[in-house]
Amino acid sequence: MKNRILIVDDSFYMRTMLKNMLTDAGYEVVGEAANGQQALEMATATRPDLITLDVILPDNTGLDVLKGIRQEQPEVKVVMCSAVGQEVIVNEALESGATAYIVKPFSEEKVLEIVGAALQDASSDQA
């Protein structure tokens, strides 16, 4: 079965690019959220295997969303998307349960590598 992914990013451009990369690689993108509230709602509604989560979002910070999702779905893998210079937030995110992080601007290979590895974790955990 295809792994199901939810994309959270406030930029339509970023979402489109991620969606294309992931879909081309054979993942199923189950939803796209543009802000924290949408992200929480869609995470509940779609129960994805993995979420790509932008660090800066309009309403909440990405961190609040991460904590919200973690409470409800401890098993979901979360890959933080950040930019250079946000190491502090990224560290806090990893401490709060993020699985991995990608630094923008990212290449297709990098995204697939990190997403693939994060999901690998998932299957080995379950095994």
Place this chain on the structure above:
Amino acid sequence: MKSREQEYREIFMAEALEYYDAMSRHISELERNPGDEPALNELFRLMHNLKSNARAMGYNPIGEVAHHMETIFGLIRDKEKTFTGSVVPVLFGGIDTIGEMIRAVGENEDLPEVRRLLDNLDRLVKGEEPNLEDEEEDDDEDVSRKLELSDLVYIQVRKLDHLMNLVGELIIDRDRILTLSKEIGSQALTTAAAHLSRIADELQYSVMDARLVGVGSLFSKFPRVVRDVATAEQKDVELTMTGEDIQIDRNILQIITDALLHLVRNAIGHGLETPAERVAAGKPAQGHLLLSAQAERDDVLVRVQDDGRGINVESVRRKAVERGLVSAAAAAGLPDDAVRAFLFEPGFSMAKEVTEISGRGVGLDVVKLAIDSLGGQLRVSSVLGEGTTFTLVLPTSIAVKGALLFELENRNYAIPLMHTDSVVSLLPEDFHVVGGLLLTRIQDENVPVVALRRLLHNGDGPLPPAVKADLSGRQDIIIVNYNNRRLGLIVDRFLRQQDIVVKPMSKPLDTIDLFGGVTLLGSGQVCLVLDVPALTRLFLAKRP
């Protein structure tokens, strides 16, 4: 098939221009209230996204500038810097530069101001004073920049245009089938036609609806414009906007963009007084400008209202006579509204001197033409010493118009309801002839009346003097109204009121400017749509 590269580029552009608009708005908010945290957070977030997206696209210069801007906004957010002093002009200028860079993407991105901006941002981070000496020179250009609406609503407008055209064709065929089904009289066909008709109506409504955007998407550009123009004109202006949610066709908004820009510049440049003049006149020092939108039946009213010095009707009257637009005797008897309408005549500018802001070769006549091209109306009202209001009466949607259908010499014509005041049936004794001109009294006003047949077929010369004996029996007359001038058109027979889909005329007929287009009726007949502004001008030129 579009390449993915091209798709990314289009999305990047659309989003980047949206960010630019939003940043322009938020930085004006921040200037009004330097402690506005939501505005600051948004500036930071949008700049951050722009940086990430630009870098992903490989537009490194934009990424670089956005990165440095983001850093400063970050410092302000973290209270390490304040949005005061020389920081303000650098960041305002920075957002402008970013706007230019976005629009120039793929072209020469090496704008000279980019290097200066980066240098200044660098100085700000280090706590040094930025280098602002050349700013003055750039002001002219900043103030006169064009406003542009995004071409993408995540769907290209031209696709919506195409869809709208197809719906137009469908509506015409629907009317045809309805007519046929009545003629044939089959119950099954009538039922099917009624169903088709309902679906077609709904489709038409949906497509029109998909093209609607909030007036706010244009209004949101004005806080920045007002600030810049007010600064350049040394006026103190407070802008209020209402009705941003009112919906209107996106292309109409595009067409009125320049007109609105002109009216706003005019209001600040000529309408509002300087703070000193205002205080001397017993008014608050700060001038007030209201930009409002309001829905009224099928129209949208957009108003630009200032509380400035108002229009001096007597000086307009004098100038109209000087320019030979009207005789001194006629001018003396004209009501104030009719006098103000002269402001919209070509080349009629009231400004004593051409100022930097408003004197860019566009007069109110150009504003008027833009509104006319939409089948809209431009009105002005003013009280001397208290202010001026320009009102744009706009259709909500371009494609479908309410029209009055009538018959002339066994042919069908349509006239848009937008320009129709009333229809009357009058007997010969209701008319009188003055100076070769046929007149009738409508609501206590003498309205000139002309046989449309005469006006259309008269050739180049002036119209022959009207003779009352030519009139026999009841006359069907359509009273049209353009620019506060009423004119009665005698037609053979009124038919009915109907929504029509106006199509542009094909060549070579498109040179005949008396017709705004054609429409097809349910019967399949072609019907010409009269252009009331052009007809009124023709009548004024040819009146006996």
